[in-house]
Amino acid sequence: MGYRTLAATLSGVAVFTLSVSAAYVIWSKGGNGSGLYSRHWSPDSVQGYWDPDNFYQPSKSVEGVFEATLCIQCHEGITPGIVNDWRASRHARIDEPVYCNDCHGSNHQQLHLPTPVVCGNCHEKQHGEFRDEARYGFPSHVLAMERAVDAPHFADKPKAEVQSCVQCHSVATKCDSCHTRHRFSAAEARHPEACITCHSGPPHPDDESYFASAHGKIYRAEGKDWDWSKKLVKGNYKAPTCAYCHMDEGRHQVAHKSLWKFGLREVNPHTSKNQLLREQWIELCSDCHEAKKAAQWLSELDRERKSAWAKLYRAEDVLKNLRSNDLLRPAADERPDYPMGSFWRMERIGFFEGQASAFYNVSALERDYFEMWYFDNLGAYKSAAHGNPQGVDEGHRRMAATLERIETKAQILRHRSETEQSVIANPAVTDLWMKGKYTDFNRTHN
Amino acid sequence: MGYRTLAATLSGVAVFTLSVSAAYVIWSKGGNGSGLYSRHWSPDSVQGYWDPDNFYQPSKSVEGVFEATLCIQCHEGITPGIVNDWRASRHARIDEPVYCNDCHGSNHQQLHLPTPVVCGNCHEKQHGEFRDEARYGFPSHVLAMERAVDAPHFADKPKAEVQSCVQCHSVATKCDSCHTRHRFSAAEARHPEACITCHSGPPHPDDESYFASAHGKIYRAEGKDWDWSKKLVKGNYKAPTCAYCHMDEGRHQVAHKSLWKFGLREVNPHTSKNQLLREQWIELCSDCHEAKKAAQWLSELDRERKSAWAKLYRAEDVLKNLRSNDLLRPAADERPDYPMGSFWRMERIGFFEGQASAFYNVSALERDYFEMWYFDNLGAYKSAAHGNPQGVDEGHRRMAATLERIETKAQILRHRSETEQSVIANPAVTDLWMKGKYTDFNRTHN
């Protein structure tokens, strides 16, 4: 068991190191996929729209090289909506309009979908800020795609579900996740809806927690009458939206003010760096609130986090203790040989062992902990951060319930005979992943 | 057990046959209720508003035969809101207005609530399209009410819950489910909210999945400024709403484009009929998107469905295997004699055995499967179909968790002694439905 613990720790360190460096390596375009694990997956065709630079294949149905006026003339009949959008956009109304072919090219059989680099040709400041997020590691928008394809579960999860992840992670590869085509409006992107296209649902209920907060509900009731052409500076909006706080003054860089790292791992609130960030937040909140209140609110968040980590660490201890006594079954080396299985055969208990990849092919107890950590904990955090009190209660209530379930199961495991343990532990998982239609299907389709 | 399996299969076939033919039989208005099982239930009084043709009883408090101007004169004081709505409606503003008594009658003690037939007197095209849905079987709007009262669980479920079902299923019997009274506005019905009055929550989170999709969130942010008087044709709306895709060009027929049958049973995507439907969808999506993308998206949906059915079939196999070994307890013949019990005493495992009626009075394992199939599976499907990636993940994660739970329980059942099995299997259900306040209350109140 000592070996396993050591291996886990080492692998944990390895993951951490790899993932830090991965941001700066050029992806190997080996096999069909891209990224570190490119040999282990192949892209679905629709991936071309989510990662156009790597995978988009233009239609070959129309031949010819077209001038902008011809693009518009033809598409006015075929897809009038996008032409309307363009006409209503600033692109069409400036002195030297930005036409279709400026972004897509002119040869209809070689059309491309504009990446942030293309947009950055004109919008240099915004693109620079966007790229600058990489300095802060992950989570960040600019690394969202490569970190998705570089996570072991990208190859291990059933592809239908992976595709769901990638759909949002494509925010790294195209600007119209927030400024929808073909109006590309700044006013639109200032609306909270621009963000929550992706930031909703577990594990990141920013949607749910903002809209259920006092801020969000003022927006819901009155936002329809606000002047969204105004800049995101104090005095312009009665209540803040996502962008007001996270992209203050329109800065396209969301990562630099991150205080608690998404709730994914514990953060020491007393480091000098954290204190500096905290002052930035307090200044921002002071656009409307007493500074003292902002500081107190941040302390409440520290308290909430402390309470959450008390529960999470306790669950982690229980699991690690079971592992030391060889009671966590199926153990990593008893699990099916998944795409990434041989490379990554270890338990994943806690952030530093790659817990974020524990979606599948783990013991039931690891999975319980995964859900407690990734869904309930993050839900509580987001709710606390956005001022949605019910979400805090809900998250903590669920965490407490899961912790109790984990402790009960662990206690039963310790009291049972060996024969019984092998049955009760979680035989279903072994069976589920070892054989049968489901596993076979996944194995051949990732 | 052979008998039971055979019986289940036969009954499955019977259900299927009955439900296909039921659309065309005239309901026996025997007993107090209507429909095939009319002897087994009696309508609540409020049912008169949900199925007015069969059950509405006008108030007797006001006597007299009134002309339209008198209706309005009096109701302007009593219920000014509905008079305001009518005045704002097209009914009031056309050359020959449609007055109260045109739809409700003039004799105040014999007033009726207008059914689709009444509306169809003028709106012939829409009514014809609406009725045409019957050709496509169920799910469909036009059959929603009769299929509800013709499902065995209509008599078996606690009435308080059945009433909840019927409230939405009344879409079959009155047009103001979508065009609310008394404005009956087409513009209103083009809003997604017109549909999601019913299409929300499990098992059909169309609301949740649409509003969390890119389409829905563009609507949320900008829909307030759209011109809703415009027809549902390309170029008129920046993002599609429910009606834009499902009732394209205003056609009051939603069923004909159904590709995956609501996710209720597996569909072969490669039949020529399915390919034809697929082309219709691709053409529709091409109003805004590249046709290739639409086709690829549909393939992603095929993949999602394949992955879901892999899990569902596996769970079904486990349950059927337990049944063959007489381990599914309480077995159908040990269950309480519910209203429909003697007629319908069988397990309900999977679509063809009438799984949709497995809300109550089943073993805990059948119920686990029911929730996996009816809630988690349909949630995943709707999310995939509407482009809400988080919902896909959530649905599949829940399905996997339930599948594991089912497998674990099954494995435990197989390893236990007989005495223990009878306890652990699911004693609570037997007890819950066999005796006690709850069952007694239901038995006498359905």
Added chain:
Amino acid sequence: MGYRTLAATLSGVAVFTLSVSAAYVIWSKGGNGSGLYSRHWSPDSVQGYWDPDNFYQPSKSVEGVFEATLCIQCHEGITPGIVNDWRASRHARIDEPVYCNDCHGSNHQQLHLPTPVVCGNCHEKQHGEFRDEARYGFPSHVLAMERAVDAPHFADKPKAEVQSCVQCHSVATKCDSCHTRHRFSAAEARHPEACITCHSGPPHPDDESYFASAHGKIYRAEGKDWDWSKKLVKGNYKAPTCAYCHMDEGRHQVAHKSLWKFGLREVNPHTSKNQLLREQWIELCSDCHEAKKAAQWLSELDRERKSAWAKLYRAEDVLKNLRSNDLLRPAADERPDYPMGSFWRMERIGFFEGQASAFYNVSALERDYFEMWYFDNLGAYKSAAHGNPQGVDEGHRRMAATLERIETKAQILRHRSETEQSVIANPAVTDLWMKGKYTDFNRTHN
């Protein structure tokens, strides 16, 4: 066990008596907190904003006594948003404007946050109505704060979660929960969003159930075009909002029309008082609907409640039976000595034993029942009351599932040997609350 049952009953009576009288006693401001249990908790600093009369401490950073024009002059630069809001408010636009210092005072080091009493100086009628709610006991707005701090779980729950409760319960101590500062608009408070800042999520999904109802969805689709300056009387709104029904004609008193007491305990619908209330509702519904329909709808609610209580009582019986046989473990006297532990050491089964405080430090089975009663039951009730059929189904389905779980666990407990019982019962709870980081943390931080 007889002792324990008796004690529970007596304590139940005691709670009831205490909570009735507590509304009228003056809080002892002993220790750091306030309320009956003030010795057992100390306020977080942010509490000053939620209970300003007791705890607000003004900032000392700015010295001086300022006239109104100076307040505005300075804050126009520092916090322009709140000055904009004030300018747009009626306070600024009346002949004798209400200035900053009228509500906050002039001495910057002794500023206060206005309580309802301050607002009541001018808005006497509204304040009187608001205070009048106290006559109807709890739940009510005016008692929301004192009942929170006077509930045993205020001292027993982890503080991070208690703070979440208090955030909404502060509706008792400040008017800007509904009329957000500094516009304090009546039109805003007529929007449903004004209410659902607090009334959302379990255990009071008023938000979810209203917005998913026919009423709520008409508001969602069309409310943006309504004239919100209009009074809440019939004819002015196409669909009702929270305030239209619960604060009809603008009356600031929500408690007097309560028919089912929030679903917290069973109510006899046939008392003469209930019949009188019912007539008030029917009259209100008759603003738009046939009176008969309103009456029938209320009967449906009676049926729904009856069905819910049938399930709840049955669960309660199971738990009480286990307690009689000493099978509910850990029993109250085996639980950790929590802040309120010694005073309040008893099981809490059902409303009259203080079930509402059973968030933590209870056996797993008590907790199951708590969730069934407080979340699923209240969800079903709110959904039925607001006309959200899916929520009714969801609540009842969950209640049935929990009831089955409770019965199964109880049956297993009764069949096991004593050794096994001590393990299976729910060892985790004992362990969870007896020792370890989590408990220690709570014990020293409440």
